[in-house]
Amino acid sequence: MKPPPFEYHAPVSVDEALAALAETGPHGKVLAGGQSLIPLLNMRLAAPSHLVDINRVGELNTIAARPGGVRVGALARHAAVERSAEAAAVLPLLRQALALVAHPVIRNRGTVVGSLVHADPSAEMPAVLALLGGSVRLARLGGEREVAAADFFTGPMESAVEPGELAVSAFFPAPPPRSGTAFQEVARRHGDYAVAGMAALVTLDEDLRIAAARVACVSVGPAPVVIDLSDACDRRPAASVPWDAVAAAVRDRIDPDGDIHATAEYRRHLTGVLAVRALKDAARNAGTEAADE
Amino acid sequence: MTTKLFGEPVQRREDARLVTGQGRYLDDLGPGALAAAFVRSPHAHARIKDIDVSAALDVEGLVAVYTWEDLPGALAEPLPLLIPHPALTHGRTAYPLAKDIVRHVGEPVVMVVAADRYLAEDACALIEVEYEFLKPVVGVEEAAQGVHLVHEDVPGNVGAHLVQEVPSREGRSAAEAIDAAPNRLEFRLDIERSASMPLEGRGVYARWDADDGSLRVYSSTQTSTSVRMAVAAKLGLPLPKVEVIAPDVGGGFGVKIVHPWPEEILVPWAARTLGREVKWTEDRREHFVSSAHERAQVQHVRVGFDDEGHVLGLDVTILHDHGAYTPYGIIVPIITSTQLLGPYKIGAYRVEFSSIYTNTVQVTPYRGAGRPQGVFCMERTLDRVAAYLGKDRTEVRAANFIGPDEFPYDQGLIFQDGRPLVYDSGNYPESLRMLKELIGWDSFPEMKARAAAEGRRIGIGIGCYVEGTGVGPYEGGHVQVTSDGRVHVSTGLTSQGQGHETVFAQIAATELGVPIERVSVVTGDTRRFGYAVGTFASRAAVMSGNAIALACRKVREKALRIAADALEADPRDLEITDGIVHVAGTPSASIPLATVAVLSNPLRYAFDEETKRATQFSGTSAPDRPPVDEGEEPGLEGRDYYSPIRSTFASGMHAAIVETDPETAEITILRYAVVHDCGKLINPMIVEGQIHGGVAQGVGGALYEKMVYDEHGQLLNASFMDFLMPYATEVPRIETAHLETPSPLNPLGVKGAGEAGVIPVSAVIASAIEDAEGIPIDRMPISPSDLHTLRLRLAG
The missing domain is CATH 3.30.390.50 (CO dehydrogenase flavoprotein, C-terminal domain)
Known part of the structure; x- marks a missing residue:
């Protein structure tokens, strides 16, 4: 259970990450929390030739709670979102769902956006995004697009993220009053x-x-x-x-x-x-x- | 008194080391060693047509690639069949690397050695093995039909067939007794596969010393002495040139008593061949498909009983799935068929088992070793008898108990050690009384009614067992007191977390009258003790515990003799307290044990203070006798062995209250109570820990764990994501009470405790779910989905 060889990229900004992804195209895979990707690599069920590790991209480590909803950056860990009182005040469902995501040690490392991109039909966070009609922001070198949840989850373990794209954040809209x-x-x-x-x-x-x-x-x-x-x-x-x-x-x-x-x-x-x-x-x-x- | 530690809940001395990451497990050793990895069969049954390694040769860091054809001498032969039995007419074992045919997914085919494990796995991925598919034989009932064969030369896939029969006192056979009984029942039971699944897998690390011509092997094993003999024999090395050490071992639960594993001889052979250190650490995926499983059986039961619930005749036919090979013989089904009777005396008994080959991972003992299946059978039977008669389940059990005054009690069967199954002691009615009180058995009907009024379903269950523990043939202990007053204890069997460093030290401290802090314990290191059997069958405390006590008594006797000389006293008047030998009642007439150790050796270079101090005492040898007199040895040490006439029989009874969700069919254990009798307790805290761990594994077997093979022989859940070992969150708080019925068979009066906790759990949980649901439970494990299906079947 050791991964096959890959080239490792460690960008420190979104621009650098997008450049690496543009360069590696379909051969590049984004590493964030690694709670699904690392086991897949170790079991040799996935064998990307390039890993783009975004853990040093500090600008992606954001949780922005506004009255209209919560935007979660690609490096926000499950645990951080779960503990965010601001996020819970706007959208209690985040905390309600995150408490059920695996175990604390996994939540300490795994990311909300990573869970969405992984698109496991048994996972909690894709259901939350789908229920609320949220969206995922996908960036690529020279542009970005916002994809609605209904279009984002395209199949088991399949999402709308294209080669060269990085899911930089997800938006969970707050439901109406009452x-x-x-x-x-x-x-x-x-x-x-x-x-x-x-x-x-x-x-x-x-x-x-x-x-x-x-x-x-x-x-x-x-x-x-x-x-x-x-x-x-x-x-x-x-x-x-x-x-x-x-x-x-x-x-x-x-x-x-x-x-x-x-x-x-x-x-x-x-x-x-x-x-x-x-x-x-x-x-x-x-x-x-x-x-x- | 500070030194009377036997029986005290002394905290485990090894825990500080183990829980702070200071343990030295196999993979912590040899960081610079070459790494081995294996190409394993992806098919359950196939003929190897060709192995093409050429693509792997370009991998940077590759050192060697070996197939069966490269193996010399005895290495090329099938692995040993450890425990032959006359009934095992068709025992078969694997080759270290597959020769011609693979018989289960995971069987090793090629060994690769490279600079590190990553590169070794890269090379493995590039090796192409061409297979010709053969028909996989999966499922014990399909295999028993014998249409397709696992081994061409084993007709019907039957490895072993054994019948044991005990007639009733009136001379009736089981069939006659059942037919003549006023009431009869007949049914079928199913138990799934599970596995030992230690958190640390197997692993081997070998160093060849070319200058010395010697080999040191570290193995995560339950028997270092036997691995040593196997390695010496398979590699053609003189035994004194091979040493095997079990370092800290992260759990065994039975799977690591099997030896030698292919890797246990291949890795040392590669180390010697290459003149380099080589290490292999099993990963989890390998462990699932290439070590061993247990439990799976299909049982057909016929029982006849009278109106009081006395079992007059019992006939059990067992199909035992032993997987592709039988390296450990037929211990598991023998134990099932003999320990099935538990604490009961029944009229007539007949048991027949067929041990069947399938194209799946081999079956060898896992904690409980066939007992959980036997207890499931007997206890399900008694629950059905009670239900049929409308009697309380505990009443039916009590009606069949062996009485406290009936020991030794001969069940008339031959046990796993080849000796008569004779229980040495026990008190089953008292156990039951304690259990009923602990769980509140008699008041449960009101509790159940109150729950029902709230729309909740709860049920109570019970299970009883007897466990033969401490099987022979022997263990030994060596105890040495050095001139600094320290006591060094060693025994050959190994430790996998049981707490031997604590309990063996308690025994030595108590026997010798020294503070426990001065006692150190070494296990599983052939450099320290060469003769041993191993740690399995709940035998360490019984076997090594008694051997160490006997060795201590030799040391004590010698110490008192030397001290008596020095103090000019009668040895019979001497005691040892806190490491000081003194005249009873006269504390001033004393000599430290450390000084006695100095006096025991006529050579007294003054290397340390104790040696200098010893000169004040007059010499212990008379001028007309040699310094080391005839029959004497220098040093204060002793070695002794304990070899019992037969096993000692521990027992216990468990009860549980479960709740089943009427909508989701989720099953929750609300309470779990254990009454446990392992004779004299050496350390009640450690015994309780053993019970907790056993019950946790039992909960796994009852509610979570199964090995799901598809019809192609692929294991569908070979990971911790899909093989559901219970977490701490799934294990209930366990309430325990101890009963101490000393064993008359050994000096310490102890019985084994290691496996006990796991044995009755499936039976107990089945009993409780059946009580909650009113649906007969005849297979384990049971999931919410299974329970839902049973409900639908009942409804419709």
Whole structure:
């Protein structure tokens, strides 16, 4: 379990990193937290001939919380975002989800943007970005573009990042007022990738009825599966929502696979259960939010 | 008194070193050594047509490439079959490097030696092996049909077949007793594969000394003495020219008792051939596919019982999957079939096992070594008997217990050591009473009802076991008191984290009357002690503990004799306290043990203060006798061996309360209680630590761990991402209570404790889930997904 040979680049600025990526094109791979890439290299499942290590690019180590949302730079570690009180105030979902990302030592090193680019359909942060309708900013030598979450996750472990591009930041928009969020998952062991799970967002109307409800499911498709459940919640207060119908609506919309940890049938069942739990939590949090207004 | 340490919860003396990164594990040694890496078979069953190494030869730093054809003499022969047995009619072992045919994914085919491991792996990646595919045989039931063969010359894939039968007192066979019984049940049980999975894998580091013609080998092994003999034999070296040392070893749990591993002889051979230091450190991926697994069995059970729950006849047929090779013989299924009976006396018993070859990693003992499967069988059986009769599960167990006054109790079977299975001591009714009290068995129905009222499902389970521990044939101990008053203890068996530096020092300090700080312990170093068997079968405390105690008693006897001379006292009046020999009741008439050590040697160069001081005492030898008298030896040291007539039998009972989520089918262990009897406790804290570790591995086997092979013989979960060893977060707090039923078989009255914790856990958790869910649980492990499937099956 040692990586094959590669050439190592250690830029200290975004410009230098982009130059290295432009030069190496499809043969270059960005190293940030390394929590997925290093094992892939050591198992020789990936063999890029160039590694562009951005850990010295200090300008990417940013967390900017504004009323409209949180922009996370490419070097912001999971742990830093998780602990950011400013980020949590704008968007509690970040902390709710990050607490479920692996274990503290992995969160100390791994990055939020790295997790998005890695695009593991079982990972929490892609689901969060998808649920909120966020975006990823991709820079290349001489330009940059902002890619919406819906277009960013193109398949299992596949994202819209092109050769020569560097994901410099991700933007997580804040939901409207009277909204609440939650993350629910079941993992085989504490900190494992979820067998099933989801991020949920509920927005209440002025009468505290559910005006909008949405979930983004993990581990049940090639990319996060966003499901709008506003109709299923029937614009009722949480206490009288027909939750069985909501669970059924979720189960109808997903097509999970079975694997060595769970059958497809169990995943489908579990996703319905967790959707209801997450939506109830989110509705409760939205109620608290509304009461604070 | 400060020196009576036997039985005290002395803190582990090795921990400060180990937890602060000061341990010296295999890969910490030889930083400048060449690195070995292996090309391993990617196929489960194939014929090697050609090996093309040419592309690898350009790798900078490559030193050597070896295939089977390069191996000389005994190295080219199959590896030894360590423990033959008459029933193992078709034992087969692998070659160190595959010759012609590979029989499991991970079998070593080519060894590469290079300047470092990176380059060695680069070279491995460039070596092309051409294979002709053969039909992989996967799954013990498919293999048992014998349609395709793992070894061409092993018909039916049957390596071994053994039947043991004990008739009832009335002379009935098991079949007759079952047929005549008022109640009968018949069912099938399945247990999955797991593995020892020590956090440190295997590893070997060898240095050849050309000037001396000698070889030093470090191996992460559970038996350095036997590795030494294997290396000497395979390399054709005189035994005194080979020394083998087990450095700090990061866990063994059974897999490292197998020897010699291919790498354990290939790496020393390469070191000698190249005249260079060579090291190989197993990585995790290699460990999954090229070391050993255990546990997998299919069991068919027939049981007959009366209306009180007495088992009148039991018939168990076991299909045991032993993988591609049998280097360690059939110890595992023998233990399953004999230890299955646990603390019970039953009417008539028949057990039959077939040990079957498959194209998977070989099966050798893993902590528990066949017992978890046997206990799963017996305890599932008793739960079914209880359910059938509508009786409390503990009542049915109590009805079948061997009574406290029935020891020694002969089960009428032949145990793993080839000797009769005779339990030496135990008190099972008292164990059960303690366990019921600890877990609150009798009040559980109310707890369950309260939970049900809240929409929660909880269940309670129980499992009992007896464990033969401390198998022979022997271990030895050597104890030397040097003239500085220090006590040097050595024993040949190895340590993998058990706490031997602490418990053996406790024994020596207590026996010799010295402060523990003056005692040092060395294990697993053939330079210090050449004769040993190894650390497995919960035997270290029993075997080496007693040997060290006996060696200490020799030293003590000699010390008192010399001190009596010096003090002009009767040795029978002397005691040793805090390292001082003194006349009982007269502390002023005393001599330090250090001085006694000086006096024990007629050569007294005044190198140190103690030696200078010793001259004040008159000589110990009379002028008309030689300085070292007949029958005497210079020095204050002793060596002794302990060799038991047979194993000693520890026992225990566990209970657990689990909760199952009605929606997600998640399984949570709310409480876990253990009553444990390993005879006299040397160090209760270490025993509890052993129990905790064992239960943790048991939880793995019950709820998480399995080796998932596909039909091609590919292991689908060969990483810690997908092979789910429980984390600390998955292991419940463990409540323990000790019962001490001393063993009458050894001087210290101790029994083994190393494996105990793991043995009944699957049975206990199955029992508890069954109680919570009302669904028969007949296979382990069980995941939330599995439980969900069972619920659907029950519902529909």
